[in-house]
Amino acid sequence: MSESSFSRLSHLSVLEAESIHILRETVAEFANPVMLYSIGKDSQVLLHLARKAFHPAPLPFPLLHVDTTWKFRDMYAFRDRFTAQHGFRLLVHQNRKALAEGMNPFDHGSQKYTHAVKTQALLEALAMHGFDAAFGGARRDEEKSRAKERVFSFRDRHGQWEPRRQRPELWNLYNGRIDTGESMRVFPLSNWTELDVWHYILEERIPVVPLYFAAERPVVERSGNLIMVDDERMRLKPGEHPVMKRVRFRTLGCYPLSGAIESSATTVEAVIDEMVNARQSERQGRLIDHDEEGSMELKKREGYF
Amino acid sequence: MDTALQPTRDIQEFLAEHARKELLRLVVVGSVDDGKSTLIGRLLYECDGLFEDQISAVRRATAKRAAANEGATHTSELLARGLQAAASAELPREEEIDFSLFTDGLRAEREQGITIDVAYRYFSTPRRKVIVADTPGHIQYTRNMATGASTADAAVILVDARLGVLPQTRRHAYIASLLGIPYLAVAVNKMDLVDFDRVIFERIGAELAEFARTLGFTQVRLFPVSASKGDNITRASARTPWHEGGTLLGWLESLPHQRRQDEAPFRFPVQYVLRPHLDYRGFAGQIASGTVRVGDEVMVLPSQRRTRVAAIDTFEGSLQEGSAPFSVTLRLADEVDVSRGDVIAHIAQPPRALQRLDAMLVWFGEQPLDGARRYLVKHTSRTVPATLEKILWRKDLENLTEVPAETLSLNDIGKVRLVCKRPLLCDPYQDNRTTGAFIVIDALTHDTVAAGMILGAAESESGAPTGSLVTARERRERLGQRGGVVLLPEAPEAEERAFQLERRLFDQGRHVTVVRGDTEVALTLAETGLIALLHTVAPQARRALRDQLRDAGLGGVELEPSAELDGWVRQVQAAQEKDS
Numbered sequence: 001m002s003e004s005s006f007s008r009l010s011h012l013s014v015l016e017a018e019s020i021h022i023l024r025e026t027v028a029e030f031a032n033p034v035m036l037y038s039i040g041k042d043s044q045v046l047l048h049l050a051r052k053a054f055h056p057a058p059l060p061f062p063l064l065h066v067d068t069t070w071k072f073r074d075m076y077a078f079r080d081r082f083t084a085q086h087g088f089r090l091l092v093h094q095n096r097k098a099l100a101e102g103m104n105p106f107d108h109g110s111q112k113y114t115h116a117v118k119t120q121a122l123l124e125a126l127a128m129h130g131f132d133a134a135f136g137g138a139r140r141d142e143e144k145s146r147a148k149e150r151v152f153s154f155r156d157r158h159g160q161w162e163p164r165r166q167r168p169e170l171w172n173l174y175n176g177r178i179d180t181g182e183s184m185r186v187f188p189l190s191n192w193t194e195l196d197v198w199h200y201i202l203e204e205r206i207p208v209v210p211l212y213f214a215a216e217r218p219v220v221e222r223s224g225n226l227i228m229v230d231d232e233r234m235r236l237k238p239g240e241h242p243v244m245k246r247v248r249f250r251t252l253g254c255y256p257l258s259g260a261i262e263s264s265a266t267t268v269e270a271v272i273d274e275m276v277n278a279r280q281s282e283r284q285g286r287l288i289d290h291d292e293e294g295s296m297e298l299k300k301r302e303g304y305f
Numbered sequence: 306m307d308t309a310l311q312p313t314r315d316i317q318e319f320l321a322e323h324a325r326k327e328l329l330r331l332v333v334v335g336s337v338d339d340g341k342s343t344l345i346g347r348l349l350y351e352c353d354g355l356f357e358d359q360i361s362a363v364r365r366a367t368a369k370r371a372a373a374n375e376g377a378t379h380t381s382e383l384l385a386r387g388l389q390a391a392a393s394a395e396l397p398r399e400e401e402i403d404f405s406l407f408t409d410g411l412r413a414e415r416e417q418g419i420t421i422d423v424a425y426r427y428f429s430t431p432r433r434k435v436i437v438a439d440t441p442g443h444i445q446y447t448r449n450m451a452t453g454a455s456t457a458d459a460a461v462i463l464v465d466a467r468l469g470v471l472p473q474t475r476r477h478a479y480i481a482s483l484l485g486i487p488y489l490a491v492a493v494n495k496m497d498l499v500d501f502d503r504v505i506f507e508r509i510g511a512e513l514a515e516f517a518r519t520l521g522f523t524q525v526r527l528f529p530v531s532a533s534k535g536d537n538i539t540r541a542s543a544r545t546p547w548h549e550g551g552t553l554l555g556w557l558e559s560l561p562h563q564r565r566q567d568e569a570p571f572r573f574p575v576q577y578v579l580r581p582h583l584d585y586r587g588f589a590g591q592i593a594s595g596t597v598r599v600g601d602e603v604m605v606l607p608s609q610r611r612t613r614v615a616a617i618d619t620f621e622g623s624l625q626e627g628s629a630p631f632s633v634t635l636r637l638a639d640e641v642d643v644s645r646g647d648v649i650a651h652i653a654q655p656p657r658a659l660q661r662l663d664a665m666l667v668w669f670g671e672q673p674l675d676g677a678r679r680y681l682v683k684h685t686s687r688t689v690p691a692t693l694e695k696i697l698w699r700k701d702l703e704n705l706t707e708v709p710a711e712t713l714s715l716n717d718i719g720k721v722r723l724v725c726k727r728p729l730l731c732d733p734y735q736d737n738r739t740t741g742a743f744i745v746i747d748a749l750t751h752d753t754v755a756a757g758m759i760l761g762a763a764e765s766e767s768g769a770p771t772g773s774l775v776t777a778r779e780r781r782e783r784l785g786q787r788g789g790v791v792l793l794p795e796a797p798e799a800e801e802r803a804f805q806l807e808r809r810l811f812d813q814g815r816h817v818t819v820v821r822g823d824t825e826v827a828l829t830l831a832e833t834g835l836i837a838l839l840h841t842v843a844p845q846a847r848r849a850l851r852d853q854l855r856d857a858g859l860g861g862v863e864l865e866p867s868a869e870l871d872g873w874v875r876q877v878q879a880a881q882e883k884d885s
Contacts, residue, residue: 028645053632140425
């Protein structure tokens with residue numbers, strides 16, 4: 001943050017200080033933390049904050065990318081370039097069994113697919129490496145069940161979240177006590193909104209995947225969503241023909257499940273401008289949120305982030 | 306909508322305004338069915354804190370619910386037809402939206418139509434970014450109300466105009482005052498259901514305001530509102546021409562800036578030691594209060610070593626001064642022993658170091674407070690074992706009197722005497738909301754069982770000391786070593802190798818002994834300055850031991866499984882040198 005804004009008690013600088021506090025607290029309290037890295041804008045902000053928290057030391061934990069193998073090609077390229085450039089330790093984990101059995105976003109429905117290649121894969125990776133705390137970039141403004149989430153979110157031996165049994169969380173005092181096999185999800189960006197995240201990206205010049213900015217991309221329209229045809233694995237339905245449209249993404253996931261929006265915003269300022277004036281929430285393009293009412297809550301209970 | 310955020314085409318100007326916004330943390334409290342969720346939904350809606358798709362989802366859900374309610378008295382066929390109608394385009398107009406649907410997010414909440422857990426919502430006004438804690442009104446969830454109130458700068462308390470002030474209203478006002486919230490707004494809600502009767506408003510207002518003033522709020526304001534109809538929330542109501550107090554939103558905007566803590570005494574709880582290489586030793590933390598400048602004379606507590614601040618480091622470079630609430634890294638002029646849980650303060654204004662103290666507790670535990678049970682107190686970045694020696698009184702929340710008590714049960718509030726294994730470096734809660742606050746953790750279940758607010762040192766009765774009169778430093782100087790636990794790797798020959806290691810260390814002049822299995826014994830010996838070589842087959846003990854060592858402020862080493870005896874000796878020596 002620039003000198004002028006740092007000296008003031010603006011809400012962004014207060015949020016930054018709070019997030020750094022949470023990052024340091026987690027590293028001090030846990031034996032083996034990890035940061036979930038999804039390559040999205042929130043991950044980039046979280047990673048930037050982590051660099052600030054431990055500067056001049058290197059990050060005291062590795063990054064973990066739970067890879068469904070269906071991310072956009074641009075995301076993989078960005079991930080490899082960015083992590084190599086900063087020398088971050090990057091772990092990539094896939095649910096090999098499910099993928100070997102042919103699990104894909106077309107045949108199995110987004111529920112089953114997400115459970116296998118994201119939730120299951122995450123739990124597998126956490127168990128395999130013995131991670132006892134995992135940072136995530138989730139924000140409370142994203143979805144209603146996320147608004148109920150604690151900063152330190154306790155998960156039982158099966159990685160499950162029980163909303164009725166959350167630990168009360170007071171002041172900035174986080175209870176990091178767990179037994180062997182239990183773990184904590186930690187959300188340093190809890191109090192940030194989508195606007196805060198973009199504003200911070202602008203002020204701090206944080207690099208993000210180019211897919212967030214408008215460009216001509218091949219898309220098909222499918223039940224009201226613009227789905228990008230990112231590679232040859234995309235299954236086109238009869239009568240579907242990809243057309244070039246000027247689009248960008250507000251949120252990035254698996255490409256067959258991420259809806260694009262038509263846009264001409266090619267800079268961070270333009271993205272913010274569009275967001276402030278267009279009144280659609282960022283997750284409306286997330287197909288997995290809309291399976292049924294309360295679907296995010298159910299996924300979270302099972303261990304989804 | 307006049308004061309709400311309007312979209313602007315000039316994005317530079319918009320961002321400049323956004324960057325200037327101050328953070329305000331607000332808690333909204335009240336009894337069940339007083340309309341908290343509706344009020345918050347209304348605030349979000351009118352301050353553009355919601356998106357189109359969220360709004361249309363709620364419009365659909367409102368229609369569906371209305372159809373279902375209508376159908377409930379008819380046949381299932383009618384219900385189906387009602388649902389069909391809801392699914393088609395017959396969406397309700399703005400004034401008919403069920404605003405509570407914007408906030409109740411959990412399935413159990415929608416099923417039961419109540420708020421179970423605290424939720425946090427966000428909206429902006431031209432001056433402020435507001436974080437709203439939406440808290441449950443139900444008595445069994447008082448703990449969640451306290452959770453929301455702990456960080457709040459201001460509170461809104463709702464009262465149903467038809468029911469007036471209820472015991473629960475008093476409880477909530479009391480908890481808000483106990484947690485140090487200075488500004489209170491009383492929203493007398495559902496005024497539309499009492500025909501906006503001024504007399505009713507003034508009667509309720511007078512009763513509650515008088516009560517609230519006895520609790521010591523800096524400011525109490527009253528608003529006649531209808532959350533469902535939108536009166537006096539963001540828009541002044543034509544139906545209350547007699548009300549001159551403005552709108553709730555106007556009040557939120559006019560509140561003094563969040564309490565600045567940069568004028569208070571400087572407090573820096575050390576969170577984490579940064580040691581990327583031998584030439585850099587920085588103490589990372591968030592400034593809890595006050596301001597520090599390069600060159601300031603400071604004291605490290607509890608050791609009371611004095612030194613100067615050599616640098617205040619951030620990612621962007623070094624600063625000449627830093628203030629609360631920023632997260633920074635301090636470097637000190639001298640090589641002093643500082644670790645997590647210590648506090649750095651100016652020499653003239655140190656915090657108190659209290660081992661035996663009186664505090665207010667809000668009890669959250671399913672099991673009542675038990676004086677014989679082991680609890681942990683987490684205070685700033687320090688966690689210490691503690692016993693709850695005595696309950697001085699319990700607050701009767703019906704009439705707010707102090708009554709004798711043997712224990713504290715779920716949702717009870719009382720004054721207790723606490724004895725901590727190591728001193729807390731603290732201030733009274735009324736002077737400092739960060740260094741005066743703590744949580745109590747059950748050492749066995751790890752549940753957070755209470756929130757605590759420090760009043761001060763225990764009023765002395767017998768004067769008998771409860772802690773050892775010999776300090777860890779004195780032991781260290783006498784024995785020439787720092788007590789600690791050395792954990793051997795799990796192996797069939799662990800015991801045999803432990804004795805070999807004991808022999809080697811003893812021959813080098815160390816005071817050392819072997820302990821089998823019992824971590825408590827190892828810890829006790831370590832506290833008296835010995836090096837305890839512990840071998841155990843219980844994997845659970847490893848994790849617990851690490852926590853216990855940290856709580857007791859003792860050193861610990863876990864030996865590498867593959868290392869030879871020489872390697873182990875070097876590991877122990879290195880740990881001793883690092884700690885000395």
